[in-house]
Amino acid sequence: MMTNNTPLYVGIDGGGSKCSAILFNAKGAVLSQGIAGSANAARDFSNTLVSIVESVRLALINAGLGSDSMAGLQVGAGLAGACVPSVNSQLKSWKHPFASFSATSDLMTACYGAHGGNEGALLIVGTGSSAARMQNNKLTQFGGHGFVLGDKGSGAWFGRAAVASTLEALDGLIPLSDLHDMVLNKLGLNSSAALVQTMINASPSQFATLAPDIIELALLHDLSALNLVKEGAAYLDKLCLRTLHGTSLSMVLMGGLAPSIEHWFSPELRQRIVKAQAGPEWGAMRLLQTPELMAC
Amino acid sequence: MMTNNTPLYVGIDGGGSKCSAILFNAKGAVLSQGIAGSANAARDFSNTLVSIVESVRLALINAGLGSDSMAGLQVGAGLAGACVPSVNSQLKSWKHPFASFSATSDLMTACYGAHGGNEGALLIVGTGSSAARMQNNKLTQFGGHGFVLGDKGSGAWFGRAAVASTLEALDGLIPLSDLHDMVLNKLGLNSSAALVQTMINASPSQFATLAPDIIELALLHDLSALNLVKEGAAYLDKLCLRTLHGTSLSMVLMGGLAPSIEHWFSPELRQRIVKAQAGPEWGAMRLLQTPELMAC
Known part of the structure; x- marks a missing residue:
């Protein structure tokens, strides 16, 4: 079991089907993962907050840590719908239980993770479809629209x-x-x-x-x-x-x-x-270090 | 003002935007019309019944008749959604305020009216689209589907x-x-x-x-x-x-x-x-004389 003064980071990937939280140590190594229910912030905001906290709680348990560690976590999240203006302002005023919390679109964290924190482009084609590119510290989206x-x-x-x-x-x-x-x-x-x-x-x-x-x-x-x-x-x-x-x-x-x-x-x-270099959870965690990118 | 013992008929055309009732005398001549709100039986059943009664009430008023004439009316209706099986059985068990009431699809009454009670085909293209043909006393539908x-x-x-x-x-x-x-x-x-x-x-x-x-x-x-x-x-x-x-x-x-x-x-x-020979209200009224066709 780790001590409370170890700096810990969490990267979250939240979408319509599930919310995944990965716990990283200060060196960026994966400690554990927690998976909770859906986290589409535009479709069901209050449930998204529940899923975020639950996925982090499960990740802490899987790392052998208690819920009291939550207050020390630096949490970054990529969430479906996070950049819808009304949703984004609600996320910013959320009284979260972490040391810090910031969120951006799941497209941003996925693109950033896929290219290991470098510039690059992404096509997501699953239930929906959309594309984006990250260049000059700016994410530009194409397609999608529901x-x-x-x-x-x-x-x-x-x-x-x-x-x-x-x-x-x-x-x-x-x-x-x-x-x-x-x-x-x-x-x-x-x-x-x-x-x-x-x-x-x-x-x-x-x-x-x-x-x-x-x-x-x-x-x-x-x-x-x-x-x-x-x-x-x-x-x-x-x-x-x-x-x-x-x-x-x-x-x-x-x-x-x-x-x-x-x-x-x-x-x-x-x-x-x-091929992708890392997942969206890594992208969300890594974006915590460039807060100017953790925006919509 | 007519007497209560004149046999009167009503033909109704009900859809998503409005419900139209036309009052006919025993010779099939138009006496008056009443128009009420939407009557899509599959989408909003209870409101459809309200619109039917209201359109008939207005038609009676426009003919100089009171609501007490309602109990003597023979009413035929073509309604959007009337042939959805669950809706159709609800319509059959409706405790209506008329002497008789029967309903079929709006496509049936429109096709029957358009060809003056003869065999023929119909394309409706407005907000939605669908086609049908009436042949050998049978309506066959093509397209539509919402x-x-x-x-x-x-x-x-x-x-x-x-x-x-x-x-x-x-x-x-x-x-x-x-x-x-x-x-x-x-x-x-x-x-x-x-x-x-x-x-x-x-x-x-x-x-x-x-x-x-x-x-x-x-x-x-x-x-x-x-x-x-x-x-x-x-x-x-x-x-x-x-x-x-x-x-x-x-x-x-x-x-x-x-x-x-x-x-x-x-x-x-x-x-x-x-060109169409008559409207769907005429078709609905005329179908009252061939009850075997007033089905789905």
Whole structure:
């Protein structure tokens, strides 16, 4: 067990599905991790604060430390929604239980971590999609905009497009293909009416569960799946090249769909892609040392 | 003022924006009309019942009759959502204040009315889009499926696609065009963040307010608008030809966007288009005489 006077740091990565806290010592070595529930600050602010404290508490336990150590921690967080102006001011006035707390967007900490604290670019493609580049100490975001208006090429976008395509096939407007059979089988449904009733209020995550199978069918040359994957990948390719435009930055791909969608990217983009050096928790911890970057 | 023993009929057309009741005499002549609030039975059931009674009450007043005449009325209604199974059984068990009440989908009454009680096909393209044909005493629907999963070529679809295109232009992924200027000017906004914040929770009707300007810009050859209108119209054209396929039926176009979108339809479709003979209220009233059709 460590003594209370050891300076300790915490880096937090918070999003819609979970909140991860990693405890670092003064030299930046990982001591432990704690994982708690969702932490999308724009969607559910009070729950985000609960998840942050809970993830830190679990990390302390996993390091053999008690909750009394919390008051000595320097905490940096990257949170989905943290840079929405109204959310950001609430975060700044939070009476947190730590020695210090600062937060920025999860895109910032992910990009900073991915390039080991250096300049670079990032594409996140999971349930949603967005890109960013960190250059001259400034983060610039491209794409995103959410399920209703953007996030093209994301898991949610693929899933919804496949459901819409299935409805068109059931209407007799396009030929039925393996893609449509997959959608109906996976959801255990056999009619338009049932498909609409089941999916009309589905969350982005629910739509995104269809995405891996869509990409697999594209690799098996199902024409409907192939058209969707080509359209989504073409958008993401354009988004990445726009993000890299006029720079010599490298790009890191993150998110659940990244490994499978990379196959469809242009050679021009693929030669700029590198592996991540560290995770978003490391990025959040490291940003504590450059507080001018810990902003929105 | 008429006596209570005159047999009177009411035809109702209920949708998301309003509920219209038309009072007919035994010979089918229009006596009066009453208009009340929204009557989407699937979205807001209890309010639908309120709107139905209110529209009938207003029609009675406009004919110089009192509410005591209500108990003698034979009422037929076409309502959005009336054929959703759970909604339909609720409508059947409604303790209504009329002599009789029966309801079917608004698509059925509109199609039946449009062709004067004969077989025919219908495209409705306003805030949403859907098509149907009435043949061999059976209504078959094509398309529709709502804002999230379908309704392609509708006002809401055009509006959302224009907002998404504007965000892509502001991201530098496609050239800025008059379409994007129109979207920003009409909404009084000047940034991606403001556009997302304003429109991310917008209703289908709010998106649809952009549609007339989009079609106008397409006629002025704005490339972004033209691409959207061609895509939406191509879908609707295919939907209509699918609806007519294997029949010699005529098609009636209804809804706010119908007059302007017809310009983009194929010659093959346009030669099948005819003018409506009567409105959906007439269709609902007339269906009372063929109760086997007043079903879902």
